[in-house]
Amino acid sequence: MAGSTIHVEGLWKSFGRQAVLRGLDLEVPAGSITVIIGRSGGGKSVLLKHLIGLLRPDAGRIEVGGVDLTGLSGRALDDVRRRFGVVFQGGALFDSMSCRANIAFPLREKTRLSAAEIRARVEASLAQVGLEAVGNKYPEEVSGGMRKRVAIARALVTEPEIVFFDEPTTGLDPVLVNTIHQLILQLHRQLQFTAVMVSHEIPEIFEIADGVAMLHEGRIVEIGPPAAIQGSSHPVVRQFIRGEPEQG
């Protein structure tokens, strides 16, 4: 499956008087894993919500796979969204459904697959994320790490071209952080999707990213391969990846 390119140009977004995105530009190559890093409250999740069409920009252009999202609504926007998978920060699993039903839900509602085919796809997904044994449990009955894995399985079960990860490892211990990162990397190799991930996990994300973009004060201040970002001379990037405290 060939991934699509994401192209963001001059993106502005304000909430009241506060400008969160200030003319942001971003390029995500097809089939890559691009990680967006930046300080908390810096607009990473707001950017992600624009990329998946949950927020409309005040100005600018967001192109996903050659389609301009900013002018779309209703069915036209849904047609683009069918190419997405999204892993939300907290998982956003439907708590009234078992883990298995959560994974089956997009297949049941969005495809014409038979019940047997859906069952087979769900079991394969559960096996991919190593959760065959907990399929019948409800999200509140499994651990945080398992919930993230179910959320990843749900996002990938429809084999999307582009997958957005909103801080997929927040709140997990270092072992689980690496486990989730390795899982994402392994699934990326298998399914060849384009991944956009918002993350704080420094330096772990350098192991899985093809590209890293640093978001600061509403703009991407530096973007490049992990090695280039790690060796960056930009003071904001250096301060962030070294975790240096603020001056004053």
Next chain:
Amino acid sequence: MAEPTVPAALRPLETLGRGSLGVVESLGRFGAFLGQAVGAAVTPPFKLRALVERIHYVGFRSLLIILLTGAFTGMVLGLQIYLTLSRFGSEAFLGPAVALSIIRELGPVLAALMVTGRAGSALTAELGIMRITEQIDALTVMALSPMRYLVVPSILAGVITFPLMTALFDVVGIFGGYLVGVQLLGLSEGTYFGEMQSFVDMRDIMTGFWKSISFGIIVMWVCTYKGFYVSRGAEGVAHATTQAVVLSSVLILVWDYFLGSVLP
């Protein structure tokens, strides 16, 4: 593109303007919400399973409270109206007085208030939690309409269950009046039901029916809207739930007066 700063002298005016715009925007969004729900309700795909689940949630699970409040409302009415009518020697009219009060007014209004307290508040809280845990966003980005999955089944369940529960309330209430008036206070059974048959006609029943349907729409509309647009975490859910119950209750009483004035 930061907004230009407003001179200090004009700030109160700006605040007033922002407040007014906020109210107009909220009213517009409230109306548009129902419009979108109606649009989704009349276009396929129809979510019958979700509708059945909502009917169970709103209707079946409210049955006990409807039966209890209906019975005691009828009993209180039976006692109070009997004591009042006996001062004029008109106890014979107890049946129609109880029946008309319940069928035209108390049945639809009290049943709606009870369902608002039990199911409406829970519905707001459920949708609010789905909003703050991004479950509604998850449906949206799956290209599945949250309106179709969460709101339409609730509003349709209100339209279907409110008249049924009102009918149950009416029957149980009339029976409660019978228990007190006939079994405790000694009025004859024939008088209680016979006079009722003479004075209560189809128009009275239809008045209660139309009221209950409109209350079903109002309660589910308000409760789903308040839950759907929750913000500010757990505190926001609590605030929205309280607002949903208060606004639904006030609208039920205001709309009851309006319908009572225009319906025959």
